[in-house]
Amino acid sequence: MECWELMPKIELHAHLNGSIRNSTLLELAGGLGKGGTVVFSDVENVILKNDRSLPEVFKLFDLIHVVTTDHKTVTRITKEVIEDFASENVVYLELRTTPKRNDSKGMSKRSYMEAVLEGARAVSTVEVDLSRELVAETLAVNEMCNRTGRKKIFVRFLLSIDRRETTEAAMETVNLALEMRRLGVVGIDLSGNPVIGEWSTFLPALEFAKMQGLPITLHCGEVPNPKEIHAMLDFLPRRIGHACCFEQEEWEKLKKSKIPVEICLTSNIITETISSVDVHHFADLYKSNHPLILCTDDVGVFSTSLSAEYALASSAFGLVKREMFQLARKAIEFVFAGDEVKQQLEEIFASAA
Template sequence: MVTEEMIKQLPKVELHDHLDGSLRPRTILELAEKEGVQLPAATPEELAAWFHRGADRKSLSLYLEGFAYTTALMQSRESLRRVAREHMHTLAEDNVVYGEIRFAPCLHQKQGLNIEEVVKSVLEGLDEGSQETGVKYGLILCAMRHQKVSLEIAELAVAFRSRGVVGFDIAGDEFGHPPKKHLDAFQYIKNRNFNITIHAGEAFGVESIWQAVQICGAHRIGHATRLVEDMVVHGTRIEKMGTLSSYILDKRIPMEICLSSNVQTGAAKSLDTHPFQIYHRNNFRVMLCTDNRLMSNTSLSKEMGLAVEYYGLDIRDLEKLSINAMKSAFIGYNERIELIYDVLKPRFAQLRETINPNM
């Protein structure tokens, strides 16, 4: 039996974590008072509940509405540094040993910051929080699907690759905004030998995932919930796979799975029917992620708890997911190996020993 307390103690790796979707409610209240922004609730508890209710409407476009408030409060160097620093402490409280945090710099220029200042401010906050907590990090820069600045963001990501930026992504509502519209940005990243993760297969089907992988060259897929449509499945057993799912399995392309947000946005009908269990049981390289801690009212511990409750995962399953994530991180090979063999494996072994010395 895997208990909640055991899960809290596990060392974790987080690869899909939006900075502007994970602010602390008290921080939102304090920043709003300073900036004169009217909020829909007056206490941290009421505010957290408001964000969660707003996100849980079975629609990605509706899920994204709450970000208008959080991004409005992340427009100065001070607020960006504070939010980033606090986020590292939030990761530490969740026993995350390595986290990749992502955000869209172009959403934080309403008070006159240039785009380089935005990225520098976030990196300063992440670095400060990392020094205080010991949590290692990488920053992923997102372009927005509905905007035409993806090449600029790709160039920015590469320019900051030696200062903590580890990859490039596009985010936002998939419907009507296919990844191939940003091909110049992805080609730029590939030509610079840099890293790509793409939101795909969340609000749109297999075609979105195919474009992300085969046209845009994604090294990881954010969500990939709809990949199951390329399979014939009986229970959790795959009877037949299409060429795309076979390719993703064979090439070990990682899929960043966000259980709670997938149900809240309607990408999956329920936790019972979420395809994660199919992917995991059939040896796809999957890992669990939070997506947006505030909007989805979650943590990596909670996501693991859901996987234990709904899919019967044990400690060894959770260890596999964590190692999958670390193998798939966008930092260097030697750094990944060090974290796997010096941190993840020893701490999981220690926990298994306390549960059952014969495990």
């Protein structure tokens, strides 16, 4: 495992609230339990359960959101999640989260995101490069790291549209992403329970985002839904996540399109969207030279890490260290950040090679 931890890695599919530490979640639930908002023993059982079906995962997210949705907690979680990824040598993290409105806490989608950014700025264990376009600042951070020898992580954000949301709510998220572009927001994600909501509800907001030049990634094919899968592939997003329930025709379309796929092995196996790692589509896509990125999805919910995903892929598909390094390095092409960041990532991988 140690060699995978030491290797520089790029994480492109990580949900903020799914990446929360179990210890933090239990501590927060304990606090709410004392206040009588939740029954702590019930919450503890859900949190500590290891195998979860996809519907159970979404029940857990509802619970996590009860426990986490105030500004201070959002800031704390963001800080911890970034520190955890940095500690295993993730050098570029694209962290996605659903901006939430919570009137009882005086929270708007914008103030939620401001709390997220505050968490990123509060990271103390590594240098965090946050801004998308402020090259001068990036160079300054680089110089400082060179001088102090401290580690650095690039962090960028994707704003998620939840499939429970209306067209208007989705549009609000896209507008927020556009307003926050200079602050490190680099794209849009569509996620949430795949059996809820219609593609046509989100399409106007996604088309608007695309028109404005915001890159988009879609959770695609987590459940069998050929009509939606075809519509999503026709939309030509910059990346898709999962691609588990594809049929022959969808595989052909995907391969022709060359849309990169964010692969989350442990998540797919625990939620039983894929029956076992031996039959995972990673193997076929890798052999076909289709663009792939190994990702975690939800390190907290699925008790994994990006290093553990690399270890699993290496052992399950017989890939040696050099091949895994190449896979990690190739992800540079698929990040949503700009060319100056890609250039710096190239340098990091070149010196690690």
